[in-house]
Amino acid sequence: MAIKFQNPMIMGVLNITPDSFSDGGKYVSIDDAIISAQRMIDEGADIIDIGGESTRPGAKAVSALDEINRVIPVIEALNHSTDTPISIDTSKPEVMELAVKAGASMINDVCALSADGALETAAMLNVDVCLMHMQGSPRTMQKNPIYHDVIDDIKSFFSERIQACIDAGITKEKIILDPGFGFGKTLDHNLEILKRFDEFKSFGLPLLAGLSRKSMIGALLNDRNVDGRVVGSVAGAIIATQNGANIVRVHDVLETKDALTILGGVS
Numbered sequence: 001m002a003i004k005f006q007n008p009m010i011m012g013v014l015n016i017t018p019d020s021f022s023d024g025g026k027y028v029s030i031d032d033a034i035i036s037a038q039r040m041i042d043e044g045a046d047i048i049d050i051g052g053e054s055t056r057p058g059a060k061a062v063s064a065l066d067e068i069n070r071v072i073p074v075i076e077a078l079n080h081s082t083d084t085p086i087s088i089d090t091s092k093p094e095v096m097e098l099a100v101k102a103g104a105s106m107i108n109d110v111c112a113l114s115a116d117g118a119l120e121t122a123a124m125l126n127v128d129v130c131l132m133h134m135q136g137s138p139r140t141m142q143k144n145p146i147y148h149d150v151i152d153d154i155k156s157f158f159s160e161r162i163q164a165c166i167d168a169g170i171t172k173e174k175i176i177l178d179p180g181f182g183f184g185k186t187l188d189h190n191l192e193i194l195k196r197f198d199e200f201k202s203f204g205l206p207l208l209a210g211l212s213r214k215s216m217i218g219a220l221l222n223d224r225n226v227d228g229r230v231v232g233s234v235a236g237a238i239i240a241t242q243n244g245a246n247i248v249r250v251h252d253v254l255e256t257k258d259a260l261t262i263l264g265g266v267s
């Protein structure tokens with residue numbers, strides 16, 4: 001199903017990793033993941049973003065087989081139980097392919113289709129793709145990120161990746177752009193991106209903002225832990241929306257939906 005962009009859409013985050021759905025820290029519960037997704041849909045999520053690989057700074061790499069075993073049963077179940085579009089959060093072509101065959105209609109790739117074969121696979125699958133900017137790799141990105149101008153540098157990256165997509169046969173109307181809050185950025189870089197978010201509108205493509213529960217929110221709140229970042233995250237989603245975001249990627253769907261409804265009342 002093609003995804004339309006008019007009012008900001010809420011993308012609910014569903015991480016299927018042993019960290020988030022644990023059974024003694026080793027196994028993932030597919031049933032818990034499905035219940036979680038269904039709840040986000042009931043709360044107003046427009047897209048469910050399903051990922052089986054942690055992109056946390058310093059996180060261990062996950063094999064394609066592990067990722068597939070985590071995400072595919074959940075995508076299949078949701079594809080049968082709901083019409084809500086499903087996004088697959090992966091950088092691996094083999095996961096993209098099986099996920100789309102199981103019912104996903106969007107690829108969310110924090111590596112912007114840079115893995116071997118990813119551009120070709122995404123072109124063949126003919127689904128929407130979100131190209132996220134990251135400086136460095138998840139293992140090293142927060143070490144010492146440096147930019148000439150963070151907005152200009154990200155825009156150059158977008159130009160290069162959009163062209164790579166077009167060269168691979170992915171049409172422009174399939175592309176969504178995301179500056180990647182927290183992926184190789186200091187607090188000041190993240191705040192600059194949020195403040196100047198509308199500058200990415202120059203590509204004429206939909207924009208996605210993901211700042212939910214991230215360390216930039218915690219840092220502004222005197223190093224608040226993850227559990228205490230809901231209100232700050234909602235405020236961030238509202239600012240991003242006012243500055244041109246078309247999709248907000250969030251963990252707290254109900255709270256974000258309420259805030260966006262109020263914003264909609266005065267827009």
Ligand code: 7PM
Pocket residue numbers: 013054055056057089108109110130132178180181208209210211212213214249
């Ligand atoms: C630990 C740290 C775990 C950070 C998970 C994360 C984005 C994304 C992620 C984003 C797009 C999270 C991140 N963030 N995909 N995947 N944009 N498109 O907070 O900002 O979920 S992972």
